[in-house]
Amino acid sequence: MAHRALVIAMLPAIGLRVLAVLGFPPSILFYGDSFAFLREELTPGTTRPSGYSLFLALLRPAHSLTLVTVLQHLLGLALAVAVYALLRRRGLPGWGATLLVTPLLYDEFLVLLEHMIMADAIFIVLITAAIALLVWRVTPATAAVGGALLGLAGITRTVGLPLLILTAGYLLIRRYGWRPLVALLVAGAIPLGAYATWMKVEKGKFGLTEADGNFLWSRTMSFADCGVIKPPERLAVLCPNMPVEQRPYPPYWLWESFSPLLKVPGAANRNQLAGEFARQAILAQPVDYLGAVATDLTQLLRWERTGAEEKTPYKLPTSERPLSESVRGVAESYESGPAATRVVEPFAGWLRAYQRFGYVPFPLLMLALGGALVAALVRRRWDALLPGLAALALVASPPFLAAFDVRYVIPAIPLICLAVGLTLGGSREGDQAAKRERETLNVA
Structure with a gap:
């Protein structure tokens, strides 16, 4: 079987997500961002955009936080499969492509974010899908879809906004023609413009946040x-x-x-x-x-993401925490019943034990990113520069604009894996295909 390595790697990854669903039902709530997203009244967010709230609103009729987290887990797994498929298309063997998507399947923080009522998991899917689509093929259609995904990412987390500009610069520098560039920018501007208009109507000013x-x-x-x-x-x-x-x-x-x-x-x-x-x-x-x-x-x-005694909201809970009166109604209205995170042993304990070691240390991740960017320049793997530079922007921008947070680094993981794979994969066929696409678009 051509994809045996991926199938074998997927089974334990699915198991980790099953442990999350069984061990921490119905979801893990992040105080107090989760409750802002869950509010029934849809309004533009003050400190964060409300794109994720719109996603939750679509699922509200089911009254199930478990449904939300299961969908987020499935999207995470699907993203790993998509990156794997792209790397196989670029000439990597099955075992090699599988190895490179292992962090997407097994990193404990990705599993945690998928199980949280937070915007991060959806944001990761949107930006990686957009970048991967444009690395796979650049046409007006794929550029429009990629732009729309990046626009949606921008109203999910504002740190996604520079990625739209970065991607437009990539298309411009690589001379893919004006049609894909315009398609990308117009499609990206639609969700951003619609959200900014909503903000104007509700709060009297154009923008994505007031913070x-x-x-x-x-x-x-x-x-x-x-x-x-x-x-x-x-x-x-x-x-x-x-x-x-x-x-x-x-x-x-x-x-x-x-x-x-x-x-x-x-x-x-x-x-x-x-x-x-x-x-x-x-x-x-x-x-x-x-x-x-x-x-x-x-x-x-830092080799460790969080020390053993370090206080952080990103550790799986060891005990149940009742919801405060100020937010209980918001969560229970969405769930149509008790919504506090339960801790069910032994499943919760097994996943907590895995969390202590199931991650790629940041120094190795940064080494991979730096190596991918250098190798892309040396080998002229220009398509690897797009995910590599996007990952760099995600990692480097928060300390300039707010502060470092370990959670802000995680969206870069799939992009780093993609960039590394593209530098290792066969380049000649991909470059020739890109050249043919550019020639076709320029003629058109």
Whole structure:
């Protein structure tokens, strides 16, 4: 059987997801993002876009969080199969392509995100499917589908927006012609424009969120010195009131009671003032800003994702946690019944044990990414540059715009695997096919 290696690898991967469904029914809820996504009233999100809420709304009539997580698990498995099929098409043997999609099948964090009521699993599927489709073949039709997927990714997580621009640049530099480029941009603009219009109708301004300035401001709390920045009086209220060495990690400044951000009334006004302060802080202290970013990026050198004693929301729960009164109604309305995460042994314990070692350490992941980018240039595997650069953008941008979070690195894993596979696969046939496509499109 030509795909025996993949079939053998899929069986334990399916088993891991069955353990998640059996061990942590009906889903794992992320406090408090999950409840914002689950609200019955559909409105544009303040701190995050509501694309995932639209996905959940489509499934709401079933009143089953289990259905949501099972679909997310199936999409994760399907994504691994799609990447495998593309790598086989590019000449890799079955065992080689299977080896390269192993992280997609077995990484504990991907399994965790698939089982969470969070936007990440859907975001990963959207961006990887779009990039893989355009690596496979560039035509006006595939460019339009890829653009639409990236547009949907942008209203699911705003970090997806640069990928649309990056992909457009790829088509332009590789001279695929104007038709695929226009198809990509128009199709990508449709969901983004529709969402921004919805935001205008609901909240009076075009945009995807009302928090981009807040997040950038929280980034500057790692170093901001108002004695150096000298902000005007209307921004001075946002100055941090504790020494740099005592300041907590940037995300805490977004919601904790000590944050001066909470003193500013009105979500839109707060976001605008925070953005202005952040830009002034970065211009006044560029070296400190880059130093804070570099410090965050050193987290990619950690072998362990989370230490044994480290507090993190990304560990599978060991005990059941009742829902607070403020969010219980939201979750139970969606589930039409009890919605708190249950912990069912021994299945939960087996998956928790796997979580301690079932992942690709970040240093190896970054080594693979760097190697793929270098090899793509040396071997002239230009198609490998698209997933490689997209992965790099996903990994590097959060520390510049907010802060490092281990969760933000995970969407890059499928793209890194794809980039590595494309550098190893046969290039001549793929390059000739791409050349023929470009010639055909230019003639047309």
